[in-house]
Amino acid sequence: MAMKRKAFYDALRPTLGAITQANVVGFELVLDEAAKRRTPIHDLAYILATSWWESGKTMQPVREAYWLSEDWRRKNLRYFPFYGRGLVQLTWEDNYGRVGGFYGIDLVSNPDKAMEPGLSVRILFDGMEQGWFTGKSLNDYIDGVDEDDAEDLREYANARRIVNGTDRQIEIGRLALMFEGALTSAGYTASMQPDDPGIEPVDQQPRISRGAIIAIFLGVAIAAALFFVPR
Numbered sequence: 482m483a484m485k486r487k488a489f490y491d492a493l494r495p496t497l498g499a500i501t502q503a504n505v506v507g508f509e510l511v512l513d514e515a516a517k518r519r520t521p522i523h524d525l526a527y528i529l530a531t532s533w534w535e536s537g538k539t540m541q542p543v544r545e546a547y548w549l550s551e552d553w554r555r556k557n558l559r560y561f562p563f564y565g566r567g568l569v570q571l572t573w574e575d576n577y578g579r580v581g582g583f584y585g586i587d588l589v590s591n592p593d594k595a596m597e598p599g600l601s602v603r604i605l606f607d608g609m610e611q612g613w614f615t616g617k618s619l620n621d622y623i624d625g626v627d628e629d630d631a632e633d634l635r636e637y638a639n640a641r642r643i644v645n646g647t648d649r650q651i652e653i654g655r656l657a658l659m660f661e662g663a664l665t666s667a668g669y670t671a672s673m674q675p676d677d678p679g680i681e682p683v684d685q686q687p688r689i690s691r692g693a694i695i696a697i698f699l700g701v702a703i704a705a706a707l708f709f710v711p712r
Contacts, residue, residue, distance in 0.1 A: 485667045489667035503539060504538075526660040567595050569604065577589050
């Protein structure tokens with residue numbers, strides 16, 4: 482059974498409010514990546530909460546201090562031009578070099594490539610799964626056991642250390658709880674495939690076998706012969 486994407490978005494709206502087309506494009510990118518990887522639901526809930534928060538609630542790759550100019554970043558960020566980019570902020574030249582090496586691409590010469598949605602979502606998942614950002618990974622905090630909300634919130638709040646210490650950890654933890662609920666409402670499981678746009682699949686029409694076709698032809702021929710027999 483495929484995930485019901487419409488049910489997912491319906492469950493988000495009471496908390497997030499209006500969902501833009503750009504939001505949907507970003508959510509779909511993350512959901513499709515999770516389906517390919519068969520990401521467990523609790524991990525995915527926290528990945529969604531992180532990307533929602535880190536992207537400024539856009540679900541699109543953003544630049545660090547995206548509301549300010551490139552000139553401001555040049556003057557104020559000591560690691561310029563290797564400032565944060567993506568669905569989760571990749572920073573510092575060493576990290577651009579290491580992550581680029583992992584994918585076999587040159588991110589040092591072209592750090593803006595980290596803004597490409599397809600690459601950005603891979604960095605989001607691989608970084609949180611493997612502990613690229615702070616040395617901490619999803620497995621360090623999320624046990625994948627379905628527990629009460631208080632325990633899940635404790636795990637999600639602690640998981641903020643995967644990306645950025647304890648900054649807004651409770652708020653982001655609550656977002657993860659909300660995403661977990663939306664995924665559950667949509668019937669998400671780690672065995673899902675990225676093939677459901679929220680519409681029930683149409684049943685295929687049954688195929689007629691060659692034997693059945695021959696039988697039908699013979700039946701028609703016999704009926705015609707009997708009809709034209711002289712009386």
